[in-house]
Amino acid sequence: QWMLSRKFGYITPGEMYYDYYKSDTIRVISVLVTFFIAIPLLAVFFGATGYLVNILTDGYISRELSMWVISIIVLFYVTRGGFKSIVTVGVVQSWLYFLTVIILGIIVYSYVGNIEIFGKALSKVASTTVSSSGNTNGYGGGDYNSYFALPGAIQWVAGLGKNEAVGGPWTAMMIFTFTISFMGIVLSPSFSMWSYSVKHPKAFSYYQIWGSAVIVGLLLFVFTTFQGIGASLLGANADFNNNGLSIKTILSEVSNKDHSLIIYHIISLMDKHALWLTGLLAVGLIAALQSTAAALLMTSGSIITRDLYKAYVNKNISWEKERAAARIIMMLIFLASLYIATFAKPAMVIFSGISISIAFQFLIVLLGLVWFP
Template sequence: METKVIWLFVFVILYWAYCISMGIKGARSARTASDYFIAGRRLSMWVFILAATATSFSGWTFMGHPGLIYRDGFQYAYASFYAITIPFTGVMFLKRQWMIGKRYGYVTPGEMLSAYFRGDAIRILTVIVALLFSIPYLGLQLGASGYLFNVLTDDLVSQDFGMWLLSIVVLVYVASGGLRAVAYVDTVQCVMLAAGIVIIGFIAYSYTGGFGGLNESLALLGQNPELGRWGATPDGHNAYLAIPGVIQFTAGLGVETPTGGLWTGIMVLTYMFALMGIQSAPAFTMWAFGNTDPRPFAPQQVWASSFAIGFILFFFTAAQGMGAHFLGANPAVNEAGLTDATILPADIAQNPDSIVPNYINLIADAAPWLMGILAVCALAAMQSTGAAYMSTAGSMLTRDLYKRYLKPGAGHAEQKLLGRMGVAFIVIAALLVATFSRDALVLLGGLAVAFGFQMWPSLASVCWFPWITRQGATLGLAAGLLAVIFTESFGINIAGVFGIELPWGRWPWTIHSAGWGIIFNVGVLLIVSAVTQNQNEYKHRMEYHNFLHEHAGLSDEKRKFIPLAWIVTLAWLFFGIGPGAVIGNTIFGVPSDASTWTFGIPSIWAWQILFWLLGVGMMWFLAYFMEMSKVPRKEVEVLVEDIGDIVQQPTQGAGR
């Protein structure tokens, strides 16, 4: 057995030992259902900061993101702004959800929404969203972990065997310890995720001649506008170094390939909508409920995510993706003689996800111990998000289905047992799909985050807008989910089974399915809410909003800054990740002429770094100055410790 494989298994075993020990510790401390499902509402500040960051930025960040930057260039690198847009969702909702959960004793988002709207349809839809998010998303993460082991062990461990073996460990510690075990393992996983990306970034820089050497190679790439996957943009720039415009009305994958690349300004914006779905997905509501207080929210959103992860993505992940073109991974660049070295295999072009394992393999001979550490960092990154969604989805199956409809009087021990069974069900379902139908898994995975984003209007109702009615939120959510399905390959294929040919293809007009979903979601919500207003229901919803206003409302001296907050946020969305981002193609220099580059780097990269810094400033302004993530001014009075302890009939309004 090779030395690198020995080191790999040594570090994996040590990592497994830590995970299982946390599972055992969590199981011993989980005396009640609330302890198991939401860590007894006692997550500490630093545990949440690190755990929530690890959950937000998963193995896809570690493995998939560099590959897509390699495949599509800097036009896709705008996706790195999810370091800001994911926690932006948290700024909007986490503090207020925590306050409501603390006051009324909610454990799951289904309980909160059902009580707020006084209806169970939205509870069922929320569980459906949780399952449709968790199973494919977890399957993708577990499949990627098996693939990583397959590559790093030189086929000694098959992908399927590695996937099932690694999944057993995750299942053991998540099912036994609940959310507390997930949180404590995630703290270590967060550090490993960040450290691994930085180290692999340094590997990329070292082989491309450092930061300056990489930019010299990018300058040569810019002089060849037709070189690359997408060729030239409509403006004649190399598509690796420019976005192809604001929108393309004739474009839709399956109908017509976009000219100069997929990532138009509108596509970037709506794709960011999809990634906002990570913290609006039901799992993050339960993360909010699990905290002792809101103190961790602002530092996690501003400093851990927006600043630290943003810095890592814009400098180190970008280097991994773009540097691969000059290290042998791009056949067209190789033929043009622009490579710095030919140390990465050219077949990466057929499988961009293999780029990170191949970077790790570069140091296998010189530092096999470091290769083992990086492999475990990648493994930890892939398990961090999956573990959280396993735990929370299992909890929702128990609380929102079993306890609500089958056995309202279920005790704490029974709920914990059913929660563990729910976790096992989700893991097995994800593994079966990943093993026997990889194509279906990829199609379903494309739906996951877009589904999560469809929770935005419902959460906005609970946290901000009392005029949204139960009927409006429920039918809007249903319409949004359907719009997502039928603007993704999954829905198009389903329609084809019934002989129906949908003419628009995937992502029509370069608008992501999350964008189409929210258009239909909000459209239906507005119309239905307008015609279903009810004074008694409105009065009930205002009980929540009066409480929020009393405890979290801004002082008169700060209310005058609300218009400024709107302007800053909308301007950043428009110019940073929206239609206005097209300005960034050339404002700091022409992509084909490095002598015009103001900062010595391509204009698009400089624009992204500038708006990353502005985005951090925006997040600080909202989270701290506008107090959207600070501790409430008044202490929250607890009315119910755990709503589940109140035995209700399924026909009654939850939480009343």
Template sequence: MSAMAWWLLIFVGLYWSYCIFWGIKGALWARTASDYFVAGRQVSMWVFMLAATATSFSGWTFVGHPGLIYVDGLQYAYASFYAITIPFTGMVFLKRQWMIGKRWGYVTPGEMFSDYFRSESIRMLILVVALIFAVPYLGIQLRASGFLFNVLTDGALGVEVGMWLLSAVVLFYVASGGLRAVAYVDAMQCVLLMIGISAIGVIALYYAGGWVDFTRGIAAVAEWDLLNQGAGHRSGSLTPAGHSGYVAVPGVIQWVPGAGAAAGGVWTGMMNLTYMFALMGIMASPAFTMWAFSNTNPRPFAPQQTWMSSFGIGFILFVFTAIQAQAGHILGANTDLAKDVFDPQYEETLGQYRDLFETRQDAVLQRGLIATQNPDLSFEEVDRRIEAGLQALRDGEDPEAAGWVDLVRDGGGDGALVPQLLGMLQATAPWLAALLAVCALAAMQSTGAAYMSTTSGMFTRDLLKRYLMPNVTHKVQVFAGRLLVTALVIAALMVATFTTDALVLLGGLAVAVGTQMWVPLAAICFFPWITRAGAVLGLAVGVIAVLMTENIGINVVSGFGIEVPWGRWPWTIHAAGWGIILNIGVAVAVSAVTQNREEYEHRMTFHNFLREHAALPESKRHLIPIGWIIVVAWFFFGSGPGMVIGNWLFGHPNDPTTWWVFGMPSIWVWQLIFWVLGVAMMWFCCYKLEMSTVPEKEIEILFDEDAGVDRGATARS
């Protein structure tokens, strides 16, 4: 076995030992259903801060996100604002859900919503949402882990084989220990995720020749895009304003039937904003309601949302992930040949050295990496190996030559970037490559584990206990939860094995469906006038709208002979955006005509309690309008239509000589500025507006099945 394989076995063994330890310990601790499904409501502050962060930012953040920036350019890097927008959803809803769950002893969101709306239909809808979210999302993580280990073992471990093997330990600790085991393993996974992304970014910057050569390389990529009319960019064209799509957003909105027809890339201001809506669906999903219920108190919410996620993960994404992506194009900028071409002081015009750039492009992008790993080779031999590898790819053969391949041009796609970066280390630092591979594995398993645990809890409580076995014991509930975890993992593995082409589409569908939970969450936390009919019909219509603006729904109706006049994401608005717009519209309209005095008074039982315990003190109420202004302004300019100003404010995107003092394109500077402003926004809302702080007034518990407390809680059905 190679040195890399030995190191991989050692680090994977250590990681799995930690997982198995917490699986066993959690199993010994879980005596009641509450212990197993919501960790006895005793998750500690630091464990929640780390675990909730790991659940929010999965293997997609580790592998897929830098890959998409690499393929689509810095216009997609605005998606890194999900480090702020995901916890923003938590800031709005988690504290109030925790308070309701604490008072009435809820274990699942289905119990909470069905009691609030006096509706069994919404309980079933939430189960559907949870299932749609869990299976494909888990499938993506498991398949990505199999793909990663397939690359790192040079194909010795097949993708499907690796996927099934790597899922075995996840299944063990989740099924054995429940949410408590998930929380403690997720805490370690969060640390590994942050270390891994940061380390790969530093390594990519090193191989790119340091900061100066790195920034020259960004200029060269954008100039190459201009020279070839966008041929180096996945969109295949420049933006409507004539800028390189790699360093500019292609406008506020484009009135096209499907985002695939957009000029200069799909990531317009409206696409970025509504894509943020989709990712905000992660903390609106039913799984995070159970995370909220699992806490002793809301004390961890504010630091997790402000510092751990918005500040910590945000810094990593806007700096190290962006470096990984851009270095993928410019590796080789530390060679003499590359410096000649990338030199910003080059006196010739673009037109005069276009031919030089074209003929030397492959060597520029790949020579440096091969020369670094093979210092004994001459430049001529390096060039020969590059050409041999590219020719093998063109012929559909396995390229035996060890060399960097520009994945955009040669078919690897966004998912192959990070494995390629890890592969660079196999010859020079196999132990580091193996450690970072385990970091990636931990990131991929963190989100899946949480959804496995919470979804099994929902089906056990909302289906088995509610309808099939109302008097079921705690022991049977825990046993049923373990069986359901196993069933979920098998279902996810089957989906990942047999629907590989649709898997990413299903994962995108999952988060967009999660966004549709905003309306029922807003109803129970803030707006008592939203009725049962409004919430149920709005949620149903929102889910249908998501399906019909994704390829899956369009293809289904097409199979019945119905051809819709739009494609995926019409008008460059994400499916989550279309879903939530129609969801809100239907919920408001239906609520207006279905008001019932008795039902309203019942819902006010919850809202009177929240107003008593969660309302902002009179001395701070003048801050509410300020908060609204800050939030709306940040979403508009930071992750919405106003982001187009960032294309040129700090230098023209077509002229690298005008770029900012550190050699960074204007769009990247704009993103960093609004990341800092976003952290400030979260601090203001979480702490000053007390959206995530501990309530001052003690909460009287009306129902607790574990403690045998039942004080005649009128809200319980």
């Protein structure tokens, strides 16, 4: 994609698809996918930001008020500053996010004790049948606690919600397909468009391999995993508490449906010890949400402007008017996202999941363009 954009001057993926396949249909589909990805995902990011502020202030500031205020700030610097402001702010926010993940992991580790205590606690849990899905009952090579083993490569069931798989739904095939479906985020026009902004191919090796794969991978597999498992051993898991498997009970119990609340409870542990750290962690989480939202808002507005408005409505539009049209479209996307986040929360969750899977269909389009011409 990057080489083609450099050679032929593409600005959006839709322009590239149209030029190669000579198909208006693919171009329009890329616009529709962009639209249906941007609005629900932005609604999730904006809503999560408001919810974070609401939780950390003990309900003093409402979710809706904080969501609208912070998101309006994002809209302002996206529409006024453009790509440069987004990249500059995004770099700062990314470091805040990295620091937040590391500190949260260290906080949990400090309350757990050390690796030896952590390992013994896990071995104690593994010797029981206490888990959200029970034991694997022969699937996966033995009768193991489902927290520590996959329930086989694949299981045939009537469907999710109709009957449960033995040992839980997370078979090897379920994990594989779930992971693959999330590639839709990278394949979506809104995110793949960012590859066109790179000046030199060395950036891909430095940031994609060492930055995304190594550094972010380390954070996710070490610190984030420790946060989730460690929190369960510190009182967040009711089953562990009832069966005497917790190391301490300093966190509030969190149900499986509300597992995202664990992060907020971990942050609140610092209220009595280092209030400034609570603020720093909150800012780090907000930064992670808003940096992604800003990038998505910018590219979505640009794609709809160039691949729909400029291509089919006003082909001879000047750069100044095109920029103004992009800002208006960004504002409309912004308002639609906030409306869903405020008044249609169930739809926000449902459509955000569906949109990612829809974007994955662009894998075929990209394979045909890059590898199988």
